[in-house]
Amino acid sequence: DVKVTQSSRYLVKRTGEKVFLECVQDMDHENMFWYRQDPGLGLRLIYFSYDVKMKEKGDIPEGYSVSREKKERFSLILESASTNQTSMYLCASSQMGRATYEQYFGPGTRLTVT
């Protein structure tokens, strides 16, 4: 079974803190994604990566950065957390290729910024 794990289920941080959300997948997938999910707005793509050290902005990258030093690990960084970044953060991975593949999601991290 594909497994995508996220470092924390729940996280509470203060405004201005630097926050790291970690995601690890065990299926040697090339693609990895970070989404956030908010009531009324659904899931939106923040950043994705299609290879080690490669990253691309998604639809809402402002206030975030990412790091992918190893194939299995994709980190989302909030440089200076703000209250409007309180959300559910979901990581996903998939194989890459012309015939596209299922995305597998982690359990999510519910982040509260106070």
Add this chain to the structure above:
Amino acid sequence: KQEVTQIPAALSVPEGENLVLNCSFTDSAIYNLQWFRQDPGKGLTSLLLIQSSQREQTSGRLNASLDKSSGRSTLYIAASQPGDSATYLCAVAGGYNKLIFGAGTRLAVHP
């Protein structure tokens, strides 16, 4: 810009009913369409993936169809059970398998 719409937003049915969830998208240039299930406070579980060249996929009591030309997909759930209660999300894939999601249909199946 691709937009994905799901109707209805919420549905409550008695156990045993067959039901249909609808998904529509504005740009037919998709690589695939994926249906997910999400339980409260949890991540997403993939249910079915339909490649752009396919018309339908089946898994157990679930059947998903895709009509790319009209920008529509349906998820059919046969003989619904209380354990089917969850939010169902439809997503279409563009380049690099980036997904654009609908807002979801919240399903409640009562005994």
